[in-house]
Amino acid sequence: MADWTDITNAALDGDSPGTQVLFEALRDNPIAIAEGAPGAPKIQTAGIANSAITNDKILDGTISPAKLYPAAAGSLVDCVSFVVSATGQSSYTKIKEIQLVRGGEYTISFALAVEIARGAAYAKIYKNGVAVGTERSNRTIYTTYTETISGWSPGDLLQIYAYTTIGGGSALVKELKVKASFIYNGNVTLE
Numbered sequence: 634m635a636d637w638t639d640i641t642n643a644a645l646d647g648d649s650p651g652t653q654v655l656f657e658a659l660r661d662n663p664i665a666i667a668e669g670a671p672g673a674p675k676i677q678t679a680g681i682a683n684s685a686i687t688n689d690k691i692l693d694g695t696i697s698p699a700k701l702y703p704a705a706a707g708s709l710v711d712c713v714s715f716v717v718s719a720t721g722q723s724s725y726t727k728i729k730e731i732q733l734v735r736g737g738e739y740t741i742s743f744a745l746a747v748e749i750a751r752g753a754a755y756a757k758i759y760k761n762g763v764a765v766g767t768e769r770s771n772r773t774i775y776t777t778y779t780e781t782i783s784g785w786s787p788g789d790l791l792q793i794y795a796y797t798t799i800g801g802g803s804a805l806v807k808e809l810k811v812k813a814s815f816i817y818n819g820n821v822t823l824e
Contacts, residue, residue: 709812
């Protein structure tokens with residue numbers, strides 16, 4: 634790595650002689666700037682040409698999810714959990730969970746049914762354990778509910794909590810779909 638050397642105005646005076654130190658600084662300082670040497674000025678964003686940084690220049694694993702373009706609500710499935718999840722609890726209980734790769738706004742849908750038709754099943758979308766969706770209820774076969782929710786951050790947990798009013802029966806949830814206008818993949822963490 635080249636060292637940065639400060640060049641004084643006096644060293645550049647027209648009456649001053651060129652010295653070895655001056656010429657080495659003129660040679661080495663641009664290299665020191667490019668290498669980020671201590672004391673050297675830092676290259677600013679405006680000093681980097683558009684499209685100058687290509688995929689070949691980015692190390693694998695160096696871009697965090699926070700740097701991904703945020704999701705926008707849409708119809709393309711970003712992540713899905715098809716498995717039927719059930720609870721016989723009489724208060725809200727987490728039964729599905731997806732960890733989101735990126736933040737933004739998603740269109741979220743799930744199918745809700747009740748196991749025994751004499752009671753009701755209830756379900757709601759949660760974010761990191763906090764209710765953010767509309768309470769849905771069903772007293773019959775599977776019905777799909779869809780809503781758009783914004784304010785997600787990378788790594789957030791999108792969850793479905795459900796309960797039933799039937800002793801001995803269950804609230805059933807399947808086909809949890811997280812949709813956006815363009816996609817990356819999330820991770821199903823609980824089915």
